[in-house]
Each structure stands twice: as C-alpha cells, then as structure tokens.
Amino acid sequence: QHYYSLLSLSRETIYGARNLLHSIKVGIALALVSLLYLVDPLFEQVGENAMWAIMTVVVVFEFFAGATLSKGLNRGMGTVLGGGLGCLAATLAQEIGGTGRAIAAGTSVFIFGAAATYYRSIPTIKKRYDYGTMIFILTFNLVAVSGLRGEEVLALARERLSTIVIGFGVAVMTSLLIFPIWASDELHNSTVAKFSTLALSIEGCMDQYLKTFNGKDDNEISSTSDSCKKVLNSKANDEMLANFAKWEPWHGKFGFYHPWDKYLCIGELLRELAASMISLRGCIQSPLQTLLSPQQRFSSKEPCEAVAMILACTLREFGESINRMRKSRSRALVISKVQIMRLEISEAMSSASITENAHNYELEISTFVVLLMEM
C-alpha cells in the first residue's frame, strides 16, 4: 500500500511538470511563428498573412500530441474544402452580375452554413470532425463573400493556405519533437491505474468490514469510495483520449493499429465493477449489518477474506499484464482459476448472505478474461 501511495504522489508531481512543459512548448511555438513578423526577409515573403500562421498555432496547439494533429489536419481539410467550394460559389455569383450577385452570395452562405451545421450535429461527425466542419463554414463564408469584392480570391486563398500550413508545421513539430505528451500513454496508464485502484478498494472494503467489530473509521471508506467514483466517471475522459490516440502516429510500444477500442471496452467493464464496489460499500455501512449476530459475522469472515484476496490479486495481475502488453498466462490457466474462484464463492454463499454481492465481481471477471484473451 505504501508503494501505491508513493506512486500516486509522484504522478501528481508529474502532472504539474507536464502542465509546465506544455506551457513552455506553447511559448516556444508562438515565438517561432512570430519570427514571420519579426524577421524582415520572412515578412517580405508572407506579409500580413503571417497573422494566419499565428492564429493557427494558437488554436491548434493542444495538450496531447494526438489532439494537436487531429485539430491541425481538421483545420487543413476544412480550409481546402471550404476555400474550393467558396471560390466556386464566388465565380458563379460573379457570372450572375448586378444586385443578383449579392443575393446569390447571401443564399449560398445561408444554405451551406445551415447544411454544414446540421452535418456537424451528427454524433459520429461531431466526435472526430467537429473542428473541421467549423473551419469549413468559416472559410467558405469568407471566400464566397469577399470574392464578390472582385479581389484576386485565388491568390489570396493560396497565400493564406500556405501560411496556415506553416503554422501547422510549427505547431506539430514543437508538439511532437520536444518531449511529446501522448494521449495513448495517458490512456494506457490510466487503464492500468484503474485496475490497481479497484484492487486497493476491494482490500480497503474488506478491512473496513472486519474493523466494524471494533470501531468505525469513516475516513478510509470515503477515500476508497472517492477513487471508485473516479473510475465510475471516467467514460468521457477515456473516449476523448482514445479519440486522440487514434490520430497519433506509431511511437514507443504502440503500433499503428493499436486496438484503442479495446481500452474502451475494458474501461466499460471496470466501470461496472466500480459500480458493484460502491453498492457493496453501501451494504457494509448499512445499519442492517448490526442485525447480524457476531457469530454470523465471524462465520462469514474467512470466505469473504479469501474471495476479496483472490479478486484483488486477479485484478492486479490483469493490470500488470496490460501494462506489459502480453497475454498474462495461457487461456486455460486463467479460466481454471476463475472456475475455482466460482466454486469457492458458492461455498461462501451457503454460509453467509453478505457475499451475495461479491458474486457480481466474479461474473464480470469472467467476461474480462474473454476480453483479455483478445489483446
């Protein structure tokens, strides 16, 4: 247990250091892209359009490398598509001529804006291409409307696009080359940490249950309950990380087609386990427990402890095997272990009613096994 608290302490400081690192990286990227303005020969090349490079860096640079890549590529696609369609709309409107021009441009802005916004609200699009469609709307609008003013839209669009590419390049280089912060590492580590959190929490629960003979110790309960709730509420965060991780290139121990969706499945199962943990804690804290005679409690003590031990060990082992990314054991071994556990729990069942709850875990763990086999 000491080892684990040490681990979480060092993780805290790592988080603080990461934020600092990220800030410094943003500062570097901004200073680099400002050179476009500050160095005279560069400024003569790009002119006022350097503004777009700065804008791109500020908007695209995100905490995780995958997020930066995803936003940058989205921005690029959105600009190209929106610019192309905008040019088309502008030239069509030019051919109409007269006041009809303004009306045509206004209508095309309305139609494309509404259509793209509706497209954007579709959940699957929203998840991956939300930013891209926004940039599409923006670029289309700017190009279609300013094209009417008779300027050389194409040249303008080309220049802007090139500065956006420069901005993207600066952002991606600083994000990926200077101590990159990978969303995939984060997802991997947080999944592994969840296993040990739940194992700790099962043990804490058992300690608590056995302690109630002597006197209550509410602090510990609330701390394990908090960590369970953190696991329970991790869905949104996990999905975000998996989404970014998919954009990240091959690096470290992760290949190109690492099964990120598997992490989400495992997360789902861990959340169910956390839900059971929370309700088990409710049972232990309940005043009904005092209705049981001490004899009844003592009789249920041993099987409970055994079940909790096995569960905690299995969780730790699974966590470790995910951490090292290898099949923990041969399929048969794990399954036979689960079956033994099942038997033990049935025995416990007959002697004590409280272990009814513990049964849930075993069910979910057997589903785990199937999943882990696929890794």
Place this chain on the structure above:
Amino acid sequence: QHYYSLLSLSRETIYGARNLLHSIKVGIALALVSLLYLVDPLFEQVGENAMWAIMTVVVVFEFFAGATLSKGLNRGMGTVLGGGLGCLAATLAQEIGGTGRAIAAGTSVFIFGAAATYYRSIPTIKKRYDYGTMIFILTFNLVAVSGLRGEEVLALARERLSTIVIGFGVAVMTSLLIFPIWASDELHNSTVAKFSTLALSIEGCMDQYLKTFNGKDDNEISSTSDSCKKVLNSKANDEMLANFAKWEPWHGKFGFYHPWDKYLCIGELLRELAASMISLRGCIQSPLQTLLSPQQRFSSKEPCEAVAMILACTLREFGESINRMRKSRSRALVISKVQIMRLEISEAMSSASITENAHNYELEISTFVVLLMEM
C-alpha cells in the same frame, strides 16, 4: 409504461427538430453578418475588418444559448485584455528600438504565451474561461507583433473590436431571440427524466426476477441496463450543461440564481442509485439464483415486490416534484414514509437474502430527502 415510451419517442423527434432549428439559426446569423460585406454602405464603414465579424459568428454560435453567451463574453474579455496588454508591450518594444525591438517582442510573446497557457490548465479556469484565455493569447500575440511594424495599432484594434462586437451581437440576438435552446431546460428535463428512468428500471428488474420462474427474456434486461448505464455516464454532460446554464439570463421558470449546483448533487446521487441497480441486475442474472429453492424464492417474492413498488413510486414522486419545482410534501410526511419503508425492508431482510441489495436504495433515498428539502 406506454406513456413513457411515447414520451421518449416524441423526445427523439424533438431532438432532430432542434438540430434542424439550430442549423437554420446558424444560417440566418451567417447571412445577416455577411451583409456587412454585401451591402455597399455597410462595407464602406467597416472594410476588410468585416472578416472578424464573420469569424466571431462562426466560432461563437453554439447549440445552447448559454454556450453562445459564455463563448461570446469570453471572446470579448480575451480580446480587450489581450489587445490592451499587447499595445503596452508593443509601445515598450518601440522605445527600445533597433534589433532589440524584435528580441523584446519575441520574449514578451514567449513569456505571456507560456504564462497564459499554464493559467489555462488550472481546472477551475479551464472549466469556465478556457476559450477566453485562448483568445487572450491570440490577440496579445497579433497586436504585440504587428505593432512593431509601425502601423497605427490602436486604430486597428479599435476597428477590429467593434466588428467583433457586431458579430457577437448578431450571434447572441439570433441565438436568444429566435426559438432559443436553453441549456437550463435541458438540464432540468434530463434530471427529471433520470428519475423516471430509474423507476422504470426498478420495475423492469422486478418483472425480470419474477419471470425467471418461467423463462428468460434477455432483451428487456439489456434495455433497462442500457438506460441505467446512460444515467451512470451522465456526469460530464450534466456538468457541461450546468456550466452553460449559469451563463443564461433569467427566463421561463428559472430565476437568476437558480441553484444549478443542486442539480449536480442530485445527479451524483442518481448515479449511485444507478450503480446499485446495475449490480442488483448482476445478482438476478447470476447462476447462483438457481441454487435457491422455488419455495425460498416464492417466500421472498412479496416483500420484494412491495419494496420495488414503493421505491419506484417515491422516485416518480421526487421527479414530479422537481419537475414542478415545489416542495413535494411537508418534510415530516416524506421522512415518515421513508421510515415506514425502512421497517418494511427490515422485515423483508429477515425472510430473504436477495433483498440485501434493495437495502442500498433505501439508504440513498434517505440522503435524497435531505437534499430535496433544500430545493
């Protein structure tokens, strides 16, 4: 039950219609702001800066009225602050003169960029002012760097700010005046819907439990389990909605200082209840149930049904009272009801082990009562 499925059906169509409505509103706002370009007298006033108005509308216009307001105000604050500090930095750098100027500007960009990014990563700031700090960085950078080029920065900043205000005005007007979509309504309705979802799910669970005598019906189980999981995973969404709701002005039945944080507390309790539901379902589905003799099961049938009925009714009542926003009954009445329930459950406990689980609910519901009293 028929009533509830009808309700959810109509909600589906309402959601589709809302997306369509939102798209049309965005289209209208874009067409309106494009008039700055398209109508000659207006264009003579603002010139190329009309671009910033379009950009503001595209970026600021969000689905919920509160989100639009929050983003717009953030953008305004960020622009003013960043512009002001940027002007200061530019004039200071001017006074240095020579190549020192460029170095001074570069360093100030680095320092302010890194500091603001670090500030942005603080959770409480990130939650409400993330967008504002981003705009601050952007504006500061643009102004500080382009100020070196000796243009009349102040005039430029003033013009841009005024077009941003125009864009903000157009976005907020269309968002708030044409069929506004309120985040507060959404939060309120989703909280109420959670109550009825859980009530339905308790009833479904009981039906399922009693049906296992005859034959299994796995479809129903998985559907109620899905709805429970939806409640379980609602935390991130709820927090986002509450965050937007705080920005929304007085409207409909909600006052200015509506206790949105209370909704989050209630949501937290409902999630705990959903966690218990899921683990209860695990118990019912478990093969251990078959170990119980039919006699044992029949003996536990009646108290189980009674408890489930009372729970479902209480949940519905609470949901209804939140919906109508009045204290459902006098404090004493509700508490006495809960105490009766507690007694009944104790009786049930002595006769059957399965109801151990049902006990959790009762615990949580008593915490509910305290919370509801405060509404």
